[in-house]
Every structure is written in C-alpha cells, then in structure tokens.
Amino acid sequence: MAILTVREALQQALHEAMQDERVFIIGEDIGHYGSTYGVTAGFLEKYGPERIRDAPIAEAGILGLATGAAMAGMRPIAEIMSVNFSLLAFDIIINHAAKIYSMFGGKFSVPLVMRTTNGWTQLSATHSQSFDAMFAYIPGLKVVAPATPADMKGMFRAAMADPDPVIFIEHTLMYGVKGEVPDGDYIVPIGKSVLAREGRHLTVVTYSRMVHLSLQAAELLAQEGIEVEVVDLRTLRPLDMSVALESFKKTNHAVVVTEDWQSYGTSAEIATRLYEAGFDYLDAPIQRVNFREVPMPYAKNLEQQVVVTTERIVAAIKKVLNRS
Amino acid sequence: MQKQRGSTKAVTSATQSVRSSMTSTPFTRALEHLGADQLVEYYRQMMLIRRFEEKCQEMYTRSKIGGFLHLYVGEEATGVGAISNLQPQDHVFTHYRDHGHAIARGLDINPLMAELFGKDTGCSRGMGGSMHFADVTKNFWGGYAIVGSHLLLADGVALQCKMQKTNGVVMVFFGDGATNGGEFYEALNFAQLWKLPVVFVCENNLFAMGTPLEVHSSVTEIYRKANAFDMKSMRIDGNDLLGVREQVGEAVEHARSGKGPVLVEAMTYRFRGHSAQDTQKYRSKEDVEKHRSADPLEAYRKLLIDEEICPASRLDAIDVQIDVEVDASVEFADNSPVPGNEWLTDAGIYAAPLETLTVDPTLV
Numbered sequence: 001m002a003i004l005t006v007r008e009a010l011q012q013a014l015h016e017a018m019q020d021e022r023v024f025i026i027g028e029d030i031g032h033y034g035s036t037y038g039v040t041a042g043f044l045e046k047y048g049p050e051r052i053r054d055a056p057i058a059e060a061g062i063l064g065l066a067t068g069a070a071m072a073g074m075r076p077i078a079e080i081m082s083v084n085f086s087l088l089a090f091d092i093i094i095n096h097a098a099k100i101y102s103m104f105g106g107k108f109s110v111p112l113v114m115r116t117t118n119g120w121t122q123l124s125a126t127h128s129q130s131f132d133a134m135f136a137y138i139p140g141l142k143v144v145a146p147a148t149p150a151d152m153k154g155m156f157r158a159a160m161a162d163p164d165p166v167i168f169i170e171h172t173l174m175y176g177v178k179g180e181v182p183d184g185d186y187i188v189p190i191g192k193s194v195l196a197r198e199g200r201h202l203t204v205v206t207y208s209r210m211v212h213l214s215l216q217a218a219e220l221l222a223q224e225g226i227e228v229e230v231v232d233l234r235t236l237r238p239l240d241m242s243v244a245l246e247s248f249k250k251t252n253h254a255v256v257v258t259e260d261w262q263s264y265g266t267s268a269e270i271a272t273r274l275y276e277a278g279f280d281y282l283d284a285p286i287q288r289v290n291f292r293e294v295p296m297p298y299a300k301n302l303e304q305q306v307v308v309t310t311e312r313i314v315a316a317i318k319k320v321l322n323r324s
Numbered sequence: 325m326q327k328q329r330g331s332t333k334a335v336t337s338a339t340q341s342v343r344s345s346m347t348s349t350p351f352t353r354a355l356e357h358l359g360a361d362q363l364v365e366y367y368r369q370m371m372l373i374r375r376f377e378e379k380c381q382e383m384y385t386r387s388k389i390g391g392f393l394h395l396y397v398g399e400e401a402t403g404v405g406a407i408s409n410l411q412p413q414d415h416v417f418t419h420y421r422d423h424g425h426a427i428a429r430g431l432d433i434n435p436l437m438a439e440l441f442g443k444d445t446g447c448s449r450g451m452g453g454s455m456h457f458a459d460v461t462k463n464f465w466g467g468y469a470i471v472g473s474h475l476l477l478a479d480g481v482a483l484q485c486k487m488q489k490t491n492g493v494v495m496v497f498f499g500d501g502a503t504n505g506g507e508f509y510e511a512l513n514f515a516q517l518w519k520l521p522v523v524f525v526c527e528n529n530l531f532a533m534g535t536p537l538e539v540h541s542s543v544t545e546i547y548r549k550a551n552a553f554d555m556k557s558m559r560i561d562g563n564d565l566l567g568v569r570e571q572v573g574e575a576v577e578h579a580r581s582g583k584g585p586v587l588v589e590a591m592t593y594r595f596r597g598h599s600a601q602d603t604q605k606y607r608s609k610e611d612v613e614k615h616r617s618a619d620p621l622e623a624y625r626k627l628l629i630d631e632e633i634c635p636a637s638r639l640d641a642i643d644v645q646i647d648v649e650v651d652a653s654v655e656f657a658d659n660s661p662v663p664g665n666e667w668l669t670d671a672g673i674y675a676a677p678l679e680t681l682t683v684d685p686t687l688v
Contacts, residue, residue, distance in 0.1 A: 024487065050487065056517070061476055061510035068480015071465060072415075074487065076480075091507070095470045096477060102673050104458040104466055105449025109675035139673050163675035191678040238670065238678050 027079025119172025405568025422467025501532025
C-alpha cells in the first residue's frame with residue numbers, strides 16, 4: 001500500500017496499460033504540451049510519438065480513429081481534455097462506438113477507453129458542465145466515475161480489460177485527492193457499488209467527487225449524533241443499486257447527491273430506482289442535491305451558489321430527517 | 325474473390341490476336357495482366373449486384389424487407405472496379421448504400437438476403453438490416469448510416485495497419501453529400517497528417533439524397549477538396565469498370581507504399597431513387613433515361629462481346645446462373661429462423677455483459 005494522489009494512481013494505471021503493445025493514447029495536448037492536468041506528463045518521452053499521439057483539436061476525429069483502431073484490434077485510450085468538448089464527438093460515441101457490437105450482430109466490438117474530466121472553477125458556462133447522464137443514457141456504453149485513488153487505478157485496469165467502450169470520468173478538482181492504493185496488480189470490477197461509510201439514520205447515494213463532500217457532511221453530522229451511511233456507486237452504467245438498496249432498507253431515508261443538473265440528470269434515475277424497489281421502506285421523501293439549473297456563471301459569488309457544497313448536503317439530510 | 329463459373333480458355337486464346345492489334349488501353353492492360361476469365365468475373369459481379377438488388381426491390385414491395393432500402397443500381401462499375409484492387413489483408417468501409425460493396429468484396433448473398441429479411445442467419449444476425457451489412461472475416465467493416473462519420477473509423481483501422489505494419493490498405497466509400505460535413509475534413513486531415521493508408525472513394529452521383537450537387541457544395545469538383553490537405557486526388561469516370569480498376573489501383577498502391585491517402589472522385593449515377601420511397605422530384609425522367617442508356621453494366625457486356633472476350637451466349641448463361649443463385653438466397657432467407665430475444669438483454673448489447681444487468685422497470 002502506498003499513499004497516492006488520484007493523479008499518481010492514474011499515472012500508475014496508464015503506465016501499466018502501456019505494457020500492452022496494442023495500447024496507445026490519442027488526445028489533445030497529451031504529449032508536447034506536457035498534459036493539461038499532468039496525468040500523461042513524461043509519457044511522450046518514455047513511449048514516443050507513435051504511441052503518445054498528440055492529436056489536432058478535432059474531437060470527432062480523436063474518438064473516430066480510436067473507435068476504428070479498437071475494432072481492428074488495438075487498445076486505444078482516447079483522452080478528451082474536458083467533457084464539454086466531447087459533445088463534438090457524440091456522433092462517434094453514440095452512433096458508432098456504442099452501437100457497433102449489437103448493430104453488426106455481435107461479430108466485433110469496440111474495446112475503447114475514453115478518459116475525460118468533469119470540473120469547474122470560474123470557467124463559465126461552456127467549461128463547467130457534466131454530461132454523466134447523457135453517457136449513462138446510452139445502451140452499449142459502460143460509464144464509470146471513480147472517487148478514490150485506489151478505485152481510479154483498479155477501475156482503469158478493469159476498463160482496459162473490457163471489450164466494450166468504457167467512458168472513464170475523472171474530475172479536475174480531484175487530481176490532488178490522496179488515498180491508499182494497493183501495489184501491483186489491482187483490479188476493481190466495473191458495475192460494483194461500495195459502502196464508503198457506515199451509518200444507520202440515512203443513506204447518501206452518490207459517486208465521484210461528491211463522495212468526498214458527502215463524507216465531509218457525514219463527519220459534521222456525526223458530531224450531532226446523526227449517523228449517515230454513504231454509498232459510492234462507482235459505475236453509472238450498468239448501475240448497481242444493490243448496496244444502496246440494502247442501506248436504504250436499513251435507514252429508511254435517502255439523499256441523492258450528484259454534481260449535475262437535477263432535471264433528467266443522474267439523480268433522477270438513482271432516486272427513481274430507490275422509489276421503485278424501496279417504496280415499502282420509505283419514511284420520508286427522498287431529497288436531491290445537485291447543480292442549480294442555470295448555465296454556470298463566471299462570478300465567484302454566483303458560481304458558489306450553483307455548485308454542490310457540504311453545507312447544502314447537510315441541509316438536505318436534516319430536512320429528510322426532519323432535524324432542522 | 326469469388327470463383328468464376330465455367331471455362332473461358334478457348335475464348336482467352338481467341339483474344340490474343342485482338343489484343344496485339346490494339347493500342348494500349350485500360351482494357352488491353354487488364355486483359356494482359358488478368359486474363360479473360362477475370363474480365364468475365366467482373367461482369368458476373370456487376371450482374372450479381374444488379375440482379376440481387378432487383379430482387380431486393382421485389383421483396384421490399386412484397387413486404388419481406390422492411391425499413392429503408394437504398395439501391396446501388398447504376399453505380400456497380402465503381403464498387404466492383406475499385407474493390408477489385410484489394411487484397412485479403414485490406415479493409416472496406418462503406419455507407420448505407422452498401423449491397424454492391426459487400427458483394428464486390430465477396431460476401432455470400434445468402435446471409436445478405438437473410439439480413440434484409442431480419443433473420444438470425446443474416447450477416448449481422450438480423451440486427452442491422454440493409455444499411456449495416458458486415459463481415460469481419462473479409463475485413464468488410466460494414467455499412468454506416470450516419471453520413472460521413474465512418475470516414476473517421478476508416479482512418480482508425482488504417483492507423484492500426486500502420487502501427488502494426490500489416491501492409492493493409494483501407495478503402496472507404498461515401499457520396500458527394502458526405503463531403504460537406506466536418507467529419508470529412510477531420511478524416512482527410514488526420515489521414516494526410518499521419519500518412520495513413522486510406523483510399524477515400526467518393527461516389528459522386530450528383531445528388532445528396534435529393535439535393536443537387538451545385539446546391540449542396542461550394543466546390544462541385546469534389547476531388548479538389550483534397551487540395552486543402554496537400555493530398556493526392558483524382559476525378560475518374562466511375563461508370564467505366566476497367567478505368568476505375570486501373571486508376572483506383574494506382575491510388576491503392578500509393579497508399580500501400582506509405583505515401584499517404586488518396587481522394588478518388590468517381591463520377592457515377594444512381595438509376596433508382598435515393599431509397600425505395602423516393603418520388604424523385606429533384607430530377608427529370610429524361611435525365612435518368614439519358615444515364616440509363618449509358619448503363620455501365622450494359623456497356624461492359626458489349627465490350628466483352630465486341631472484343632471477343634466472351635460470347636453473348638455464355639454471358640446469358642452466367643445471367644441465368646445468377647438468377648438461380650438469387651432465387652436460392654430468397655429461399656435461404658425465407659427458411660431461416662428469426663433472431664432470439666437474447667438480443668434484448670445486456671448479452672446482446674455488450675461483448676462482456678456484466679453481472680449487474682441494466683434493470684428495465686417495465687420487465688420487473
């Protein structure tokens with residue numbers, strides 16, 4: 001076990017992946033620039049330009065070439081610097097990568113991993129969005145959004161071993177988060193949620209960066225005698241609700257925390273699943289904590305009111321428990 | 325690719341004198357390099373495409389085939405001539421008008437007809453239909469129905485060829501209507517930038533669905549669009565089978581030798597509507613008749629007879645044999661089972677379905 005940041009854990013996972021000669025990385029500013037968030041820093045020098053492919057700013061092209069190469073037997077890692085730019089590649093991702101396996105009768109698949117980032121920090125309207133729900137909406141994609149350094153490493157390994165297209169969602173505000181990471185071979189399967197904290201009064205269902213904020217909220221509430229259980233979904237498609245439902249049956253209260261817009265967002269699906277399978281265990285309406293539904297403002301005072309904060313999570317939990 | 329029926333040995337020897345008395349043309353060069361048997365084989369391929377598709381139209385009218393049906397009738401010389409240059413290690417990508425390319429690449433017509441009938445024995449297990457024929461064993465990566473974006477997938481396979489040094493070339497077909505969207509330009513830039521072994525074959529049939537070329541493209545000589553990328557390009561007569569074969573052959577060799585991609589603009593014409601439902605308000609009957617009178621298949625048949633490559637009687641016999649094969653494909657499709665309901669589960673969507681299946685509340 002070593003204590004690593006999310007960035008270091010990912011670097012370890014990527015170096016491991018590069019041991020396979022079929023693996024190459026294609027993306028914007030991954031090489032000469034030195035990598036926007038530092039994850040592939042030093043890779044160009046180590047692996048050379050054939051396998052660390054600095055691409056033109058052409059997202060459809062990046063995903064299109066990666067998809068074709070994957071069909072033909074390569075194991076490409078396509079990096080889309082910011083998920084906001086992935087919109088230019090949605091045709092390739094949705095109409096091709098996600099469809100090819102079933103549309104052609106299961107004769108070939110697309111073993112592609114697309115790394116991308118959510119995040120915000122006064123970047124205004126077009127650089128602060130989340131499209132988690134849009135990816136997770138698509139049958140044929142697998143969508144993962146790990147929260148811890150260990151899961152980053154272990155789930156990246158699982159993504160690389162998977163014969164289907166995997167959308168691997170990172171977060172710009174999480175690269176410095178530290179945690180214990182097992183050495184050597186370490187794999188965390190796709191599609192398995194996990195308990196991040198035990199409690200008995202209320203279940204928070206969440207994933208990615210919101211796991212950390214939810215744990216902070218739980219810590220604060222513990223001082224008031226409220227014991228919050230936190231479930232980290234880790235994968236959005238396929239969505240494993242088993243851990244969340246077990247917890248919900250015990251606590252009878254739930255808050256869903258996701259860093260995206262509420263209407264038609266990931267929290268809508270998660271809450272619906274809780275209602276459908278857990279209605280008989282429900283003691284109070286489920287609350288959701290999300291981005292406020294506006295294009296992200298630049299001004300810091302406004303941005304702070306849009307994003308999810310620990311305070312907003314605490315308030316939602318207290319509301320469900322009727323403890324204001 | 326496909327074995328030719330019967331022997332033309334006697335005919336071959338009879339043409340030797342004809343060849344020696346002529347100046348060098350694509351015909352004489354093809355005859356010299358390939359022999360008469362192969363020239364007759366190209367006729368067989370074109371006629372097989374024609375008769376297969378005429379049967380498709382009939383089956384569509386009888387509601388045996390659903391969805392969209394885009395016929396290649398009239399454009400056969402481009403597909404057959406271009407694909408005749410490919411080796412087994414090479415690759416083909418195409419658009420939704422994909423029947424002709426599939427047959428030219430040597431796909432058996434039984435699974436093709438079964439695919440159109442939505443049967444489990446179809447080349448895509450009944451999951452794709454007319455627009456999505458594929459056969460990975462022949463590196464025929466499929467027909468794609470979103471205009472222009474498959475060019476990028478073709479680049480991706482070419483990148484694999486280059487990185488793994490397979491000596492393979494990727495040939496990708498698309499229409500004039502595909503050359504205005506962004507993915508076309510991204511595909512050309514990537515291919516030239518990274519010297520990928522791709523032959524881009526634009527089948528310019530003068531219409532983007534029903535919108536005339538001069539209405540949809542600022543530059544109507546599509547091959548000139550390659551100039552923006554310093555890419556080799558050419559405009560050819562797509563209705564002259566042997567001309568297509570020879571000129572696309574040069575493009576294939578250019579790509580294979582590592583010099584980079586080529587954009588080929590093949591001028592051709594589709595005799596039928598865009599799809600089976602098309603009322604064709606965008607062009608006159610006279611225009612269609614004018615092109616039909618220069619049918620590339622009839623022209624090639626006449627060439628084979630006039631140059632004494634093959635007597636009409638033997639070509640007629642080939643036609644009869646093709647009709648038998650096409651009828652057999654209908655019988656095969658009719659008698660095939662439909663696909664099972666496993667396609668409606670994660671096992672039909674993912675190569676590696678996970679234990680945590682997607683829950684469909686309506687099925688609980």
